[in-house]
Amino acid sequence: MTLAQLIIDRIRQDGPISIANYMADCLLHPVHGYYTTHDPFGAQGDFVTAPEISQMFGEMVGLCLAQTWMDQGRPAPIALAELGPGRGTLMADILRATRSVPGFHAAARIALVEASPGLRAVQKETLGPFGPVWLDRAEALPDLPLFAVANEFFDALPVRQFVRAGPGWRERRIGVQDDALVFGLGTPAAQADLADRLADTKDGDLVEIRPAAEAIATCLARRIADHGGAALIIDYGDWRSQGDTLQAVRAHESCDVLDAPGQADLTAHVDFEAIAIAAGKAGCAHSRLAPQGVFLERLGITARAQALAAADNLTGTALDLLVSAHRRLTHPDEMGNLFKILGLYPHDCATPPGLDP
Numbered sequence: 001m002t003l004a005q006l007i008i009d010r011i012r013q014d015g016p017i018s019i020a021n022y023m024a025d026c027l028l029h030p031v032h033g034y035y036t037t038h039d040p041f042g043a044q045g046d047f048v049t050a051p052e053i054s055q056m057f058g059e060m061v062g063l064c065l066a067q068t069w070m071d072q073g074r075p076a077p078i079a080l081a082e083l084g085p086g087r088g089t090l091m092a093d094i095l096r097a098t099r100s101v102p103g104f105h106a107a108a109r110i111a112l113v114e115a116s117p118g119l120r121a122v123q124k125e126t127l128g129p130f131g132p133v134w135l136d137r138a139e140a141l142p143d144l145p146l147f148a149v150a151n152e153f154f155d156a157l158p159v160r161q162f163v164r165a166g167p168g169w170r171e172r173r174i175g176v177q178d179d180a181l182v183f184g185l186g187t188p189a190a191q192a193d194l195a196d197r198l199a200d201t202k203d204g205d206l207v208e209i210r211p212a213a214e215a216i217a218t219c220l221a222r223r224i225a226d227h228g229g230a231a232l233i234i235d236y237g238d239w240r241s242q243g244d245t246l247q248a249v250r251a252h253e254s255c256d257v258l259d260a261p262g263q264a265d266l267t268a269h270v271d272f273e274a275i276a277i278a279a280g281k282a283g284c285a286h287s288r289l290a291p292q293g294v295f296l297e298r299l300g301i302t303a304r305a306q307a308l309a310a311a312d313n314l315t316g317t318a319l320d321l322l323v324s325a326h327r328r329l330t331h332p333d334e335m336g337n338l339f340k341i342l343g344l345y346p347h348d349c350a351t352p353p354g355l356d357p
Helices: 003-014 019-028 055-071 089-097 117-130 192-197 211-227 272-281 292-299 301-311 316-330
Strands: 078-083 108-113 133-135 146-151 160-165 168-177 180-185 206-209 229-238 247-250 253-255 265-267 339-345
Touching (some): 003 019, 003 168, 003 180, 019 168, 019 265, 055 229, 055 316, 078 089, 089 146, 108 117, 146 211, 192 206, 211 229, 211 339, 229 272, 272 339, 292 301, 292 316, 292 339
Parallel strands (some): 078 108, 108 133, 146 229
């Protein structure tokens, strides 16, 4: 039986489901879920992330974390963590870029927050020599100074969608019509989580919330506030959520969200304001939201690209590929403005390099 039929049967028995429940089934169902059955990364997958585009991305992130570690007095041991590590490419680049930083690798205990058994196997091939530990949830991270990165992790966490209806909200839900999945709206009701959004919305406006993101941000922030460290949250989105951003991607092409559940990647834009508020309540400071291109340029990605070209004496196609990768990561018309970075750090410490306080 397909995942679509399983979802349809459940809706017929129990009634319409939230978009959050639908996303969780599509991505993480133990038999039919997208991350259970697919390797989504790279040219042969459904999308390409920044670490797969160029090693320079991970190198800049690694240098940011290492400098932050030095600025905080070189604590040891530390948890060097990644949430949603993909193939392990980003962490491998971080470790290569920081291998000459005295004491950093000796202090680091590598922790990977990953729910997919298939991706864990791929990560083990890439990162096995570094002795990482795998965790199912961010809450299992050790009580150590935490230096963490989450690249395109929060966008895959399930969202709930609500449409403004007077002083209340109607939740957008998924039901069944003529043996097909369809969108619908629940009855109007007050929503405590959206009380502050009555001031900046009008009837018919759609707002997304992501309770799991706030819970994870709280978990990271508490460790950083209590023990030190920093977290870099890198994703596409903006400061405040408004509008329907739910999307499905299959074989590098957009497709209908309700088509072929479990066969496409489902994501929605990240509401960085909600993450920052949650972190603040947990006692953590946060940076201003920075465009990815600005962040990488501040850290020296252009000089790194020039050094790679010179060291390898690149010409022709090889040089063109390097220039193209640099442009894709930094240019405002590519990933440079679409992706943003939010840094979390202790109140009494310096802002991580590349980010404004």
